[in-house]
Amino acid sequence: MEDELKKQKTEEAETTSRREFMVRSCGLGAAGLAGVAGLAGVARFMLPTVTYLTPKKFLVKTSDLPTPGNELVFPDQRVIVLRRDDGHVAAVSLICTHLGCTVYRVATGYQCPCHGSQYDNEAEVVAGPATEGLPWLPVKVVPGGQVEIDSGTRVEKNTFYSVA
Numbered sequence: 001m002e003d004e005l006k007k008q009k010t011e012e013a014e015t016t017s018r019r020e021f022m023v024r025s026c027g028l029g030a031a032g033l034a035g036v037a038g039l040a041g042v043a044r045f046m047l048p049t050v051t052y053l054t055p056k057k058f059l060v061k062t063s064d065l066p067t068p069g070n071e072l073v074f075p076d077q078r079v080i081v082l083r084r085d086d087g088h089v090a091a092v093s094l095i096c097t098h099l100g101c102t103v104y105r106v107a108t109g110y111q112c113p114c115h116g117s118q119y120d121n122e123a124e125v126v127a128g129p130a131t132e133g134l135p136w137l138p139v140k141v142v143p144g145g146q147v148e149i150d151s152g153t154r155v156e157k158n159t160f161y162s163v164a
């Protein structure tokens, strides 16, 4: 009887120590995770915020704009600048409104190589799957003989600007 009682106490002690071990382990694990999360949060504020996206606004020297009656593609910004015969300019995004591929210029307008969307010369959709026209963008004259084109903003189609 006494042996059995000792054995039962030993088993209880082992069970308790295993339970304590698990509780301590989980506690340490949770504390460790909290510590890592805390360090990550601190590191986020210590490191510079860097984005590799193309900036939405870009500058073009007025001397680099297309000559009257011509147009010029800015491939890095995926924008085309159109210049009427009277010298006014407009900018149109070349980013397909379906899933964002870069459209290219064709005689009838713009063509998307990815899924075949087509746009007319005013950048309106003539064949899907795109359902929206290409965005026309604001062009603003800024000091230093330059214009600023904002590809993050839309304006009415056929909006041309004087750059004189």
Ligand code: FES
Pocket (backbone or CB within 6 Å): 096, 097, 098, 099, 100, 101, 112, 113, 114, 115, 116, 117, 128, 129, 130
């Ligand atoms: S991305 Fe242009 S049609 Fe799909």
